[in-house]
Amino acid sequence: MxxxxxxxxxxxxxYLAVGLMTALIFYGFSxxxxxxxxxxxxxxxxxxxxxxxxxxxxxxxxxxxxxVICVGWPxxxxxxxxxxxxxxxxxxxxxxxxxxxKPEFLVRTVSPLxxxxxxxxxxxxxxxxxxxxxxxxxxxGKFLAEFGFEDGNELWYFExxxxxxxxxxxxxxxPISGYAKVVNGKIMGEFVIEGS
Amino acid sequence: MTAQVSETLIYHGKELMMFSNPLxxxxxxxxxxxxxxxxxxxxxxxxxxxIKGSEATGEGLxxxxxxxxxxxxxxxxxxxxxxxxxxxxxxxxxxxEIRLPQGDLLEYVxxxxxxxxxxxxxxxxxxGLLVSKRAVHNKARS
Numbered sequence: 001m002x003x004x005x006x007x008x009x010x011x012x013x014x015y016l017a018v019g020l021m022t023a024l025i026f027y028g029f030s031x032x033x034x035x036x037x038x039x040x041x042x043x044x045x046x047x048x049x050x051x052x053x054x055x056x057x058x059x060x061x062x063x064x065x066x067x068v069i070c071v072g073w074p075x076x077x078x079x080x081x082x083x084x085x086x087x088x089x090x091x092x093x094x095x096x097x098x099x100x101x102k103p104e105f106l107v108r109t110v111s112p113l114x115x116x117x118x119x120x121x122x123x124x125x126x127x128x129x130x131x132x133x134x135x136x137x138x139x140x141g142k143f144l145a146e147f148g149f150e151d152g153n154e155l156w157y158f159e160x161x162x163x164x165x166x167x168x169x170x171x172x173x174x175p176i177s178g179y180a181k182v183v184n185g186k187i188m189g190e191f192v193i194e195g196s
Numbered sequence: 197m198t199a200q201v202s203e204t205l206i207y208h209g210k211e212l213m214m215f216s217n218p219l220x221x222x223x224x225x226x227x228x229x230x231x232x233x234x235x236x237x238x239x240x241x242x243x244x245x246x247i248k249g250s251e252a253t254g255e256g257l258x259x260x261x262x263x264x265x266x267x268x269x270x271x272x273x274x275x276x277x278x279x280x281x282x283x284x285x286x287x288x289x290x291x292x293e294i295r296l297p298q299g300d301l302l303e304y305v306x307x308x309x310x311x312x313x314x315x316x317x318x319x320x321x322x323x324g325l326l327v328s329k330r331a332v333h334n335k336a337r338s
Contacts, residue, residue, distance in 0.1 A: 123286035123324060124249030124256045134288050135278065139226045175291045175322075194323055195221040196292025 019070035022077065026069055027062065098168040101180040101190045105158040105166070112144060112155060115179055119193065136193060143191040147181055154182045158190070172196075197307040198235040205296060206246040206260070207319075215309035216294035218257060218287050218321070219243050225289060228277075231265045240265045247319070247326055248284060255326040257294075257319075258284030288324040302336040312336070 004010055035043070043049050050058075069076050110118075121134035128134040147153065160166050160174035173196060181189035205214040217239060223229060230240030241264030249255040260283075262274045278285045299314025312334050320328040 121286070121288045121323075123288065124253040125258070125284070125286070127258075127281060127283060128286045128288060135222065135285060136225055136289060142227075173292070177291075192221060192225050192289075194289060194291045195224075196216075196218075196290060 016070055019073040020066075022073040023066040023069040026076070026080075027066065099180070099187050099190045100160065100167045100172050100176055100192060100195070101156075101158045101178065101187055102166060103185075103187065105160050105164075106156045106180065106182070106187075107159055108157055109154050110157050110179070112147075115155065115157070116140075133193060136191075140191060143179070143181075143189065146189065152184055156180045156182050197238075199304070199306050199311060200239075200308055201237045201242060202309070203242065204244045205294070206244065207296070208247075212296045212298065212317075214245065214294055214296055216292070218245065218290040218292075218294065219259065219262075221289045222287070231267055233265050233268070245287075246284065256324050257287045257290060257321050257326065259287060260284045286324050287321070290324055291322050293318045293320050302334060 040049070116132035119133045120130075121128045123134075129137060131137040133140045147155070156179065158178060158180050160172070160176035162173075162175045164174040166172050166174070166176070176192060176195040178190055178192035178194065180187050180191075202213040202215055203217060205212045219241065220239070232238045232240045241262060243259055243263075244261035246258050246260045247255050248258050259274065259278075262272075262277060264272050264277065266272045266276075274285065275282065295309070296317040296319065297311070297313035297315070298317060301311060301313055303312040305311045314334060316332045316334060318330050318332065319326055320330075
């Protein structure tokens with residue numbers, strides 16, 4: 001049997017064959033999202049199992065979807081690639097820690113020594129430890145230890161003005177102030193010295 | 197959400213309910229958290245605070261007692277969290293308003309500190325120091 005590559009019908013068959021393979025791959029992925037046998041059995045036991053009508057409906061829907069993918073598979077591949085990229089970006093965004101400090105709240109760069117000199121706490125009864133940041137001296141030391149003084153790491157003083165909301169779900173209200181670790185313009189850590 | 201058990205503030209010798217949590221910023225900065233024992237206390241601790249000082253020295257907010265659940269069977273107090281400060285811990289990490297509800301309960305709300313009382317006394321605190329106060333007369337929401 002010889003193949004006529006100059007014939008457009010041959011190319012149509014090739015196009016549809018690739019489409020069929022794509023549809024089968026999509027079908028395979030859809031099977032992964034099916035409820036497990038345990039869940040299906042539970043639903044049956046609760047009287048929520050699939051009826052014959054539901055099965056027929058599924059067959060109809062899958063058949064139409066397979067035919068549509070066979071014909072328009074290039075579009076589906078582009079859509080799948082874009083969706084995967086979008087999901088990946090969202091995952092990365094969700095994994096990123098959220099800080100109270102946002103770029104618009106950064107005030108000025110300071111050195112650790114300047115920060116310590118500006119934060120000696122005096123209280124009416126004279127009970128606070130005579131160390132920078134008072135009772136927060138320990139957490140400050142931990143923040144500095146994790147800071148990493150490589151080139152490009154900057155220490156910034158920040159202020160969230162009264163009336164502003166910030167943090168995850170905007171759950172913190174100003175006034176808030178503290179120090180932020182900024183690396184190449186991106187906030188990578190923070191030490192809050194005042195908040196509510 | 198269940199209504200939350202309040203903190204306590206001693207102000208001019210009176211023990212008042214306090215619908216604010218001034219210890220929270222310290223706990224966040226120190227990376228500490230306590231275990232909740234019941235739904236009426238999600239923060240896992242109850243603190244007693246006092247406004248101490250005088251007009252001459254200024255008045256400040258001090259934590260004077262604490263009962264906190266480090267775990268389900270370990271309760272810690274002020275001495276464990278702030279060793280060496282039995283007379284009080286100055287809340288220099290806190291800036292904001294604290295709310296002290298007073299008078300009759302006008303409306304019970306089963307969530308957070310949302311219940312409404314006859315009066316609210318608000319104390320404005322700046323880095324632990326009392327800077328101003330104001331009172332609000334509430335009316336029952338119809």
